[in-house]
Amino acid sequence: MEFFTEIASFFTFSEPNVKVVFWGSLILCAISGLVGTFTLLRKRALIGDVISHSVLPGIALAFIIGQQKNPLYLIIGAAISGWISTYLVDYITKHSKIKNDTAIALILSVFFGAGVLLLTHIQHSGNAAQSGLDQFIFGRASAMNMNDVWLFTIVGSIITLLIVVFFRGLSLLSFDESYSQSIGFPNEILKLILSITTVITVAMGVQAVGVVLMSALLITPAACAKFWTNNIIHLAILAVILSGLAGVLGSAISYTYNGMPTGPWIVVVISVFAFISAFIGSKNGLAKKVLQRNQNNKKILRENTIKLFYNPDEGETLSYPFDTVFQKSNMHRNTLKKGLNMLKSEGLLKVTNGAYKPTELGVKESKAIVRKHRLWELYISRFMHLQPDHVHDDAEGIEHVITPEIERELEKELDFPTRDPHDSEIPY
Amino acid sequence: MIDFWIILTASLVATSTAILGCFLIMRKMAMIGDAISHAVLPGIVIAYLLTDSRASFPMLVGAAASGMLVTYIIQFFNQKVKLQQDASIGISYTFLFAVGIILISVFSNDVDLDQECVLYGEIAYVPLDKSFIGDLYIGPRQVWILGTTLLLIATSVWLGYRKLVVTTFDPSFAAALGINVVFWQYYLMAGVSLATVVSFESVGAVLVIAFLSGPAATAFLITRDFKRMIFFAIALGISASIIGYYTAFWLQGSIAGAIATIIGLQFALVFAYTQLLRKSRIAKVLDNKALT
Incomplete structure (x- = not known):
């Protein structure tokens, strides 16, 4: 019975903090579902994995430079190191005999290792403001506040607007890159838009679900939706809906049971959606x-x-x-x-x-x-x-x-x- | 003495993973290694809950089971329902890893594993977990476990070396010779699971990827000879362990994290050097052309 009252108290926003968690997870998951649609279609799903592991040193460095946990600084730091990591993966693959998957594994783990080194260094440095910085590893939606939600809303709207405006170009790029190039679409600009939106989404998302599982939010919703439709517009919309739903359900569960991490629950919910879709999806x-x-x-x-x-x-x-x-x-x-x-x-x-x-x-x-x-x-x-x-x-x-x-x-x-x-x- | 034991532990991890890593990256399976190392988590936790101990054997069984499960789920998505390979890997391991983290949170009172330890290990505590024969102190328990694993991995790679190499570089030729390609793939995967599980406590799930892919990738840039590549990878891994340990000491940070950082720096140096070499070679060729 207690379970139901807890769940009810979550969905009726009886505590002010619940409202923050609800909207925060909903917006974050919805945006990552949208952005993930394109990463999946471009067969760069594991790039999301690289970015999400690689934001950690950026967060730690932003903290060392700023000496405080200002979410904007941290997101900027995260975005910069995330972007560098994708650039390095592409550079290594292009300019040496190292294969793409090796480059991904290498950059992902080395950046993460450097992040862990810096984070533990900060913890031992005795700065009191650092407490809670390690939440970025597993994420804690309950640690979000209203400012974060406003930030997510503004950045999320900009990302959505960009994707809607460039939708035709982005779809063509995702399905047939060389054709898009040959008819004179500005491929480099479109790719830049995609990588910037991906990096920013991940940088925001790590707060709620953490670095390890953020990649799931990019990959799984779109993969899930792919079992239901082949139309890219439907795919994007369905990915957004499923992802948002998983975000809300996941954070409701972690709110209901004390001490449960949010990120893993969101990932488990969206993965269950994926398994169900794989079995009964109307396409594939x-x-x-x-x-x-x-x-x-x-x-x-x-x-x-x-x-x-x-x-x-x-x-x-x-x-x-x-x-x-x-x-x-x-x-x-x-x-x-x-x-x-x-x-x-x-x-x-x-x-x-x-x-x-x-x-x-x-x-x-x-x-x-x-x-x-x-x-x-x-x-x-x-x-x-x-x-x-x-x-x-x-x-x-x-x-x-x-x-x-x-x-x-x-x-x-x-x-x-x-x-x-x-x-x-x-x-x- | 503590310094010595920690560096020895790291070097043992580095050696067994470097050997396997060379095969993995040549097979374009580095990300499967990544998936396995994350996915062993629920297996380890469940084994721990069932046996109520940190004994290595049940954990190994649990980890092997969830390692198998993840390869199965990847295959299901990839082959049965035709989802692209990268997405199949991404979905499968994040799911199992999330389940593992949830299990740890649910049973946090019963499980002596914490979330951070899962990701980057507790190599600094290795010397505290001592083993004895009778009353005789024979070194940390982890050193013995990792040493045995290394011996096992080195022997099995040595015994199966020819077939592993053939199936790695030319699977269709190997199949034509009548070698069971799938068997040798699982042989290697079993080795990777084993190395991942025993390295888990000391370096954690994510950083073991650095050990698997980093030294092997750097060695691949240095040489074209596969045997030499393995030895270079081992040397790079061990030197990264030593330098990493002192870096961590200097920065007062995580040892495993520092070793991973050094592995990255090693790669960056060698990569930059090969790039320069390539450029000067191209310049030389162009000069010669200009002369003639």
Whole structure:
């Protein structure tokens, strides 16, 4: 019961601090979802990882220079060292034989190590203002205040505005960099906009979720959204919504249980979203894929079965007992039975005394599939100059995916043929 | 004596990770190492909670289990649902790491691991955890564990050296020779998990990446010969440990952090030198052209 009252007290903002945590996490996560969409699409997800580990020395140095925990100074320090780190990764990859992933691992860990060295140095220096500086490692949303939220709102609006204004250019850059270059888009400026927004987002975000897990906020929301849509606008919007939701839920959980870190909970919530999306997502989700494969297999089985009943002689339709059909096919016995039952229930076959006879509709279907098969055989033998005995296997696969439009094209291309390469008739 | 034990601990970590790091970076798997080193955390915590001790064996089992789990999750995202490789790595390890941190917070009263220790280790406390044979003091416990690990890793790399090298540099040729490429990949991954787990207490999850990738990358810039590269990497790692220790002493900061910083500086120096060398070579070639 206590749990519910705590949760209720979070969402009703009964304590003034809760309001700060709520809006702070919401805004931060939403922005990182938006920025992360582009980092993900540009296949630079791990660059977010580098930046988030690398802001630490910047924060520590900003503190050593300023001798106080002014959030603006710290963010500027963080942004500068984050930016240097991405520059170094690109520079090393471009100018030496070191591979990109090695450069990422190296810069990430060395910057982090330097940050740890400076941070522990500050802790031993005895400056009282330093307490709480180590929160940047794991993040503590509850340590935010109203000034931070205003800062997030202003910076976040600027970032959103930039992305909306340059949306076309940024999308093109993310999908096809060289094309964007070739039609004269200012690629370098667009890249600069993206890297600056990423760096600033990370620099702000480390306060709430900490350096190690900040990269998750850039990567996971967009990856999550990718399981639901392929449209970049929908992708960005969905990433923002999911990320914001995870931010709010995560900070609610960490508020409810005392002493729980915020960052890890936000990451766990958004990761759970990602796992769920991976299973049931309507695009690329696992369930969708399995369903699609099953449907395909069914279609192929259905078409392969009805094909067995193709009879070139017009006039009377014959009926075949199961064993005759089975010998003609090269399917497994049970598979064939399944196919036959499917056709029976669809009204393409009639069964009398254990013998199968195609109905009028069945005859039409069997002609249609054989026709596609033979048209394709003719097409590849004529245009790819394959020997007639080499074309059957290819046509076996293609016949199931030829649409009526392609069929018409083939007919036109082949000048309405009547005979296939084996000199059999092409039915119509 | 304390100085000696700490430097020895760091050098042992540096040596085993340098050997493995050379293979990792040649296989473009540096980030998989990163993922494993973060992801072992929940395994370690759960093992600790179940056995209520810091004994190495259960922790090793736990860490190996979560190391396997992360490689499995990465494969699931990458191959089953076709998510790009970098995003698959990013999602998987941050998730497991977050779970680990949450477990530590939930059981903070029962677990003798704190959050900071997880990230950058407590190498300074290594000499305090002593081991004895009877009444005879034989040095810190960590030194013995790391020494055994190094021996194990060095022997297994030595035994499998040829096959590891072939599968690293030309996996399709190795497959054509009938070598089980997947087996040798897991052989290496097992080594990485082992090295990560035993180094965990002394240098933490993030800094072990510096040990894995840094000296190997620097050595790669120095030489083209793979055997020499391994020895250079070991030498670089050990020298970074010694210089790093005294840097930390001077700055009054974290030892592991200082060693990672020195590893970075080593790389920066060698990198700058190779860049200069390249430029002067290009200039020479251009001069010769101008003459003829």
